[in-house]
Amino acid sequence: MMSIEKIQEIIHNEIKHISYPSSPFELYEPMAYVLEGTGKRIRPAMVLLSYNLYKDNIEFALKPAIGLEMFHNFTLLHDDIMDKADIRRNKSTVHKKWNENVAILSGDAMMIKSFQFFLDLPPMVQSEVFKTFTQTAIEVCEGQQLDMNFETQKNVSTEEYMNMIRLKTAVLIAASLKIGAQLAQAPSTDIQQLYNIGIQIGLAFQLQDDYLDAFGNVTSFGKKIGSDIVDNKKTFLLISALQKTNTSQRKKLLDIFSDQFISPSKKIETVIALYNEIGIADFTLNFIQQYIQQSLTLLEKLSVSSKTDILKSFILSLLNRNN
Numbered sequence: 001m002m003s004i005e006k007i008q009e010i011i012h013n014e015i016k017h018i019s020y021p022s023s024p025f026e027l028y029e030p031m032a033y034v035l036e037g038t039g040k041r042i043r044p045a046m047v048l049l050s051y052n053l054y055k056d057n058i059e060f061a062l063k064p065a066i067g068l069e070m071f072h073n074f075t076l077l078h079d080d081i082m083d084k085a086d087i088r089r090n091k092s093t094v095h096k097k098w099n100e101n102v103a104i105l106s107g108d109a110m111m112i113k114s115f116q117f118f119l120d121l122p123p124m125v126q127s128e129v130f131k132t133f134t135q136t137a138i139e140v141c142e143g144q145q146l147d148m149n150f151e152t153q154k155n156v157s158t159e160e161y162m163n164m165i166r167l168k169t170a171v172l173i174a175a176s177l178k179i180g181a182q183l184a185q186a187p188s189t190d191i192q193q194l195y196n197i198g199i200q201i202g203l204a205f206q207l208q209d210d211y212l213d214a215f216g217n218v219t220s221f222g223k224k225i226g227s228d229i230v231d232n233k234k235t236f237l238l239i240s241a242l243q244k245t246n247t248s249q250r251k252k253l254l255d256i257f258s259d260q261f262i263s264p265s266k267k268i269e270t271v272i273a274l275y276n277e278i279g280i281a282d283f284t285l286n287f288i289q290q291y292i293q294q295s296l297t298l299l300e301k302l303s304v305s306s307k308t309d310i311l312k313s314f315i316l317s318l319l320n321r322n323n
């Protein structure tokens with residue numbers, strides 16, 4: 001099995017050598033800007049780790065892995081516009097560095113280009129892999145729309161929220177593991193099991209993101225702390241807090257979120273103080289831990305469970321992160 005460090009190095013090198021046309025500059029430069037850097041490359045790493053459980057020639061899975069990373073970054077460009085986000089990965093978002101029109105069009109181009117990375121696959125795997133990819137792409141859009149719907153929906157249940165983040169975040173991580181296994185022509189039971197593992201990881205990952213937005217550090221998190229609070233986002237923390245509050249706490253929380261004149265810093269400070277009073281941090285962390293444990297339990301049921309140590313370590317590093 002190849003180490004995660006080696007896999008990430010291969011991914012970084014492949015991304016660095018992606019060739020873009022020089023014109024129009026405003027279309028292609030933002031694409032390179034978004035993909036540059038040395039992040040964890042979670043989704044392509046999942047493809048290659050999953051593939052490597054069954055086969056050694058990971059070069060075969062590299063282009064689809066990059067295609068998934070390209071697609072993921074397309075969603076971030078559009079997501080940042082919708083969320084009016086200023087910072088992504090400790091640097092200006094594309095719509096801030098250029099403008100919204102550039103971000104929309106560059107995002108569109110990234111989405112189209114992501115499909116091109118699947119074109120050269122042999123027919124024996126291309127059909128199933130492409131089916132997984134396109135279905136996932138639609139589901140991610142469904143999740144984003146649900147997230148937008150929640151902005152005007154008065155009450156959002158925990159079940160509705162978990163379904164939204166399953167679609168918006170978890171299915172792409174799950175598809176990455178599934179596509180890696182499909183490319184390796186793994187047993188069908190393992191393919192489905194890896195997808196299920198990815199769902200658990202994705203749910204935990206998004207809940208961790210919710211947690212870090214309130215309780216993280218801006219330097220390591222790479223985004224402004226409290227942006228979800230300022231934007232009145234219905235996160236797991238807020239939904240859970242409203243369910244666990246007493247009458248006076250609930251009134252105070254609702255009053256803060258309906259106050260149009262409170263300063264952002266005061267709003268963040270007051271809401272986080274209430275979260276601490278209610279015990280939301282520990283409640284969320286315990287919820288995250290349940291999904292982590294479920295993913296690890298499912299790993300043990302794979303036919304190649306004896307070879308999953310590197311994948312397991314990568315999963316744990318993602319779900320015990322501070323950024």
